[in-house]
Amino acid sequence: MWFKNLKAYQLTQPLSLDDDDLSRMLMDNAFRPCGKQDTATMGFASPFAQAGKEGVMFHKVQERYWITLKKQEKILPSSVVNAELADKVAHIEAETGSPVGKKQQQDLKQEIIFQLLPQAFVRNTFTHGFISIPEKMVVIDASADGKAEAWLACVRKAIGSLPVVPLARHSLQSELTHWLTDGAPDGIELLEEAELKSTDDLESVIRCKNQPLDSEEITMHLDNGKLVQKVGFAWQEVLTATISEDGSFKRVKFTDRLKEETEDVPKDQVEARLDAEFALMSAELCQFLDFMRTTLKLNDD
Template structure:
């Protein structure tokens, strides 16, 4: 149980969600597979997969949930082929062109006919609530996936007053300063990957990999006005990540030594291994997130109702 991405949300008031209340609420919105006419379904499943029975996993008062998204896959090419055949049939039988509005109606009818035979695919999205730290942490690479989970969780618990974590200083400005002039904040180190973008609307974009970011070449780009919008960082040799200007963490990777602290899978059962990994991860992130925010000038506290 190790997250690969971080989208972090701050509760605008002390989090009062408890394990018991959340477990009860999750049951009402448990996952149900797509019916014959459903395009997609969202719902909660056990975070432990085949090893779990409950929809909530709790460790050190951190509340882990897992959302399953199932959708029917209906390729547009298949729909178009069926629609073209139907339009051709009508034109030949009735000797008239089929207007666009009628074609749209035919398309919708064809999709409804094909849906029951369409394959389904599923995706899991994990998140945990840390009441002690007043945070919701979502493992999602895209904003869309995170928004789906937050919306479902809000519907599940009735009220979820959270906003994305925001820093007092523009992350792109901070990252640019780190690379251009240094030094980095205590505990953080540069790796060899970054994205540099011109501030103008149609400005250029440079992606660097396996590149010394302190080189004269990179400095020249920054002097010319480019900003660092993505930056690979090491944190205390405990984890590495790619920090984006939207304050999103991607390609999060925990140190192998840390991962081994929870024991080998051969030594302990799967549930104990999962639990140990989750506790270790939450412990690391409880230190990493505040230090990251401090490095960006501190956290901007937002007011939110609801």
């Protein structure tokens, strides 16, 4: 249980969760598989599903609530639908001697989808997130806004309220640019990866990898007015990641030194191992995000 991407939010009001009520509310919105004609379904699942433990709708460690959203989608490739449609259109035109109009083709396409949906393969995806009551934070393992917003919307619907705002409510271009021009904050080590963007109408973008960020080439781009959109960094000896100007973090990798702290839990004890990993990871992420909140002055927004 190690998050790979972070979408972080701040609670704007105190939140109190009762374990029994939360379990009941999540169960009322539990995942159900797709029916014959469903294209997708979404609902809450056990965070320990991979350990074979169903029915546990959340996991709590020191007032940090781990909640998992499961989505199931029918996989119906457009190439399959279009091939079936082409065959039907060709057959009708051969029988009638008249072309099939767009409206009729759309109706035929819907009929084909209706017929094929019960036979379609399904794909299951999971979105993990946790609510930290002490730190007044919500952290979601998602690289895209849509997945994070779906998690927030489903939790909000289930528990009635989840008053949050993004951790960063303004672009961090200026702050991240200062990391390159004036030096990174204490505790942050810049890695050799960044994305710079011009502020003119052309919006030209420079992406660099394995490139020292204090090189003349990068300095020239900064002197010409480009601002930092993304930059890779290491935080203390805990993790590496890239931070984007919208305050999201991607390609999060926790250090071996940190992961070794759970090595004493046998790998065959999956539930115990997940518990230990979540406890360690969530605590470190809360410290990291609080550091970022303070360093980037996000409390001032």
